[in-house]
Amino acid sequence: MVLASGLGGAFPVLANSFPAKVPVPADNPMTPQKVALGKQLYFDPRLSLSGDFSCDTCHRVMGNGSDGLPLSFGVMGRVDVPRHTPTVYNAAFNTVQFWDGRAKSLEDQAKGPLMNPVEMGMPNAKAIVDRLEQIPGYRKEFGLVFGQKDSISLEHVVQAIATYERTLITPDSPYDRYMAGDKKAMNTAAVAGMHDLHTMGCAACHAGMMFDNPGTKMGTGFFQKFPLQAHNQECVAYVHKYDLDKDPGRFNVTKNPADEHDFKVPSLRNVALRAPYFHNGSVASLPTAVRIMAACQLGKSLSDKQVHDIVAFLGDLTGKFPKETMPRLPQTPGKAIMMQVA
């Protein structure tokens, strides 16, 4: 609470609209060729052990950037993926990646699923490189993007994928148009919801242009305890019903007891399309997620009107999704390069 009101005062949380530029690390500049290669890799199931799982299997670019499931299925039908899949849209703006912030960049992040036994399941970097080396089209394209010698490496794979992800951004929401001066872009309910978000304290955590931090630097991470008001009576009921206190969150990363149940504050951009909600995907509807936030983070019970207005505002944070062409995945004429897994 102290933190919430403190930050709420310190930062002009609703003063900006969608960032004009996506942050790009100095050692991985964006080029159209790298974006194109990254897109191929992002959609290529040959990057998984079984040969049928790509990044897109869990993070659907044609949909909301997730798969809409409470918990994803993993490679080879595994059902032990421990956390809900967040969207890849606007992940480029996250200062750290994963619910617990354990990756400092999109580049670092992408190594996770590739070699996570329950996600894409590749045994090691060499297996990934070997798979790609067998595909002449990739040998050529990595050479063009990264230089001719030994250009297929895990480092380059994740650099290309991260570069593609930096194109998956959704500007031009009704809220952005409203902030740019088009006062008709949001209706009165949404405007009321915007003010509720500010005055009630939501915007202390859901701050800044992406509604996820009050100006935190890339690589740093802005974490908050969830549930913060664990003794609030309404919250207790939610925690029980939706199993919200099982995941130790950032504690898994730092082993610091102070970080127990700390989670990265997620952006509210496109949140209306991102059901189900929270790190375990247990809450199916946005109005319920809003009530839970009010009870568990602010110790407040909301009126139906407040919920309605806030949900209306959150709906106006839905941006324009990019129109994309499909990549063509390079082939290997005359032979199958998959392992015989079935």
Place this chain on the structure above:
Amino acid sequence: MVLASGLGGAFPVLANSFPAKVPVPADNPMTPQKVALGKQLYFDPRLSLSGDFSCDTCHRVMGNGSDGLPLSFGVMGRVDVPRHTPTVYNAAFNTVQFWDGRAKSLEDQAKGPLMNPVEMGMPNAKAIVDRLEQIPGYRKEFGLVFGQKDSISLEHVVQAIATYERTLITPDSPYDRYMAGDKKAMNTAAVAGMHDLHTMGCAACHAGMMFDNPGTKMGTGFFQKFPLQAHNQECVAYVHKYDLDKDPGRFNVTKNPADEHDFKVPSLRNVALRAPYFHNGSVASLPTAVRIMAACQLGKSLSDKQVHDIVAFLGDLTGKFPKETMPRLPQTPGKAIMMQVA
């Protein structure tokens, strides 16, 4: 053999190039809106029980129209998909669908995977319709394409998907350019391979513009026994090594003992990209598949040069794949519509 040479004489097998038009049934005319809707449905994992399997999961439009696996994984990690996944590219030209020809049209075919327990696993037509009815974008689009009343039905779902599939065709291969008069489009090895295919008897079965039948009518099917020369010594060894005599093929459909081990003759268009080969996906390389065909269908052993030439020709049957835009899948703001399966 009788059949092979008989047909070989009767039909001008190499006299035409890629069909100028795709066959369209009178009761399902193609419109751009229907194609767009069909594309969304084709890529939408919400058409599967688990919510993470679409047609594209097994039939990758960005790749070769299959998944490159000997046998696909089914919904919820099932590994009992009994046959190798054929490509969806140019399936519009098949006179019947499936290895055993059990569907007479693309429309009929699409019902199969949707409700097949090991593929997409939907329990019945009602479950599919209910799922789609919850998505406002689909209610609107089905209305526009099929008329406003009760427009979401299994019949319309498969009509739209089939319409999209009719756009997945690959004209303009080197062979087509060669046939159109560009004699430089194929090299001497490929030209020799083309003649081998003709004189050797392959083209008796792999006949016509798609190399799959000698002019068979849509809905009819052209089936051949595989292995036909089951006593040929080289064939016996292949059958044993690649487990080629386990699947009763068309017998499953007709229960006629004469149809045992009969399979639809597959098109050779894009076959170089379609490894692994045969109804069980057991053969990883095209040269081996060619040797097996010669031994098991013609009772012939090929020289290395013959294999080389035939493979060169088959490589020149690779057409141009369509450049496609990605569909945007309609969303359901504020709520998750998946069942909680994990």
